[in-house]
Amino acid sequence: MNDSPGWASPGPAPSDGRPPENSGGSGPAGGAPESTPSGAKWSKEQPPAGQWSAPGTSGQRSHAQTPRPQGWNGAPQGGGWGAPGPGGWGGPPPAAKPGVIPLRPLGLGDILDGSVSTARAHWRTVLGVTVVVAVLVQIADIVLQRFVLPAPMEITADPESNPTEALRQSLESMQDSMISLVPSLLISTVGTLFTTALLTIVVSRSVLGRSVSLGDAWREAKPRLPHLLGLTLLLSVGAMAILTVAALPGLLLGSVGGALLSAFGVLAASVLVIWLWVRFSLASPALMLERQSIGQSLRRSAKLVQGSWWRVFGIQLVTALLTFLVSMIIVMLFSTIALFTDGSGMGELLTGNSPEFGWAFLVISSIGAVIAACITYPISAGVSVLLYIDQRIRREALDLDLARAAGLPGYGTEQPADHTPGS
Structure with a gap:
């Protein structure tokens, strides 16, 4: 990974059957692997002495047991261990947070908080993007x-028509409404x-602080817009x-x-x-941040979602419901104001006729739609990008690459003492 928000194409993921590219010989300590008396080898990514996190109870090496350098939340207590608690030693120190999220596997609260924090930290850029596009x-x-x-077209249902004719009239009315909505x-x-492309760049920068x-967001996103x-x-x-x-x-x-x-066919x-939508829901950030083609981004999303479909579906569903409720409340509030402001449309609605709303209704309701878009x-966009980052952290230890890109100490970002510019 490089320092720009357009992250380099990732190495083979664990789901490919090969180790990720950051499992090579350059770790935080920069040392060569050593052998134990029993012949087993240490991991190549060992932190400096006295900077271990608390050991796990299982012999299996999980992400939570991966050794972390001292740059994660400063110097640890007690020479590398947490303070002892009532039941023994404390857990590992909290993960570093150079930007809007901590560099560790994320929960739903972390993802939502990161999205809101991005909008607050970069409100000028976020507001500029959303207001211009929404207007x-x-x-x-x-x-x-x-x-x-x-x-x-106004289609009046005949109460004396047979069921087949009533069904035909309903289908014609539905078809007319769908055509007008296209x-x-x-x-x-x-x-x-446009908002997804630009906000993806904003979120990727905010993760690095x-x-x-x-x-800047437009220059980064413009080449990827056709894709x-x-x-x-x-x-x-x-x-x-x-x-x-x-x-x-x-x-x-x-x-x-x-x-x-x-009806049964459409339901099935x-x-x-929905299954395909969740499976390919991470294709957009993969396409923008890894600079991949359309087909590669679809395959990339499928691999990242594999084994976590229900988790990704749940987070996306909660986000969709949350944004829908917020948008509905704002739009209904402004639509009600617009309805009472436009007296002619309100009168026709009360008499049972099809209302012809004037410019006052259109302008006020559009203002509500713009405000709802600026919030949702x-x-x-933030949830989609952060969910993509979270899946890569869980599968490929992307947090190590993010820490290097953010310039945290202990990740191979420091230059050697004898290094001179231009050498």
Whole structure:
């Protein structure tokens, strides 16, 4: 890994059947491996003397038992051990925290706190990204809805129609609503694309404790935007294709039985889409930070998620519910204000007619949408990037590379005494 937020392509992951690239001979102590009298060899990444963390009780070497240099939270107590407690010696000292997260395996609270801390620490850049993109998205959506797209057709259900005719009318109404939503979804997707690309760079810098301006984030993210657009389109089109194929047999039948068949098909396909969505949910940060192709980023995400599908799904689900609730509260508040401000639309709604809202309603509700986006976009992007970092820490000891990139002492970042610039 280098010092830039565009991290170098990782070495073979443990899931590949080969050791990670940071398991080589240069460790924090920089020493050569030594042999014990029994012939067993020490790990090549040994910390200096007196800097061991508390030993584990199991003979298996886990991530929590990996020796850490003194740079992790300063000098340890008692010559390297924690203070003794009622039941014996204390645990290892807390992990170093050069940026918004501690360099260790993360929990849900660490990930959410890191996302919020990134938005607070780099609020100028984060706010600049989200406000500009959200305002442009809302302006484009208003122009499309007001001047480009035709008004939605009003389909009045006939109470005396048979079940087949009522089903046909419902399907036509649903089709008309979906067609009117497609342009808005496309615009929102493009806006999310830009915010995800820029905020990924911001979060990656904040993990190392470094500042980043809007111009820096744009220069780092710009070369990867075409690849990110291709990845987004591939995942979106793939999900729509799976749902369409599942619903097609029932749609061809065109009866009540066909509608039930389509419903069951879409339900089963939705389970598959969710499984694939979680499996490839880390492809975006892998593409941006490892500078990989679309296919490589998809394979990379699948390997990182393998064995942790339910954990990744749970964190993504909690984040989606949290952002949805926050966004819904803000949007409903501003929509209510806009509804009472626009008297004509409110009157038509009370009389049961289809309301024609004026500019006051559109402007006020758009302001609420912009505010909601400024709050939820950084959280969603931050969780995605930090979850990717967490999976790499757990599988590949990425925390060691992050510590070196952050300049923490004891990780091979110091220059030798006889080193001279340019030599």
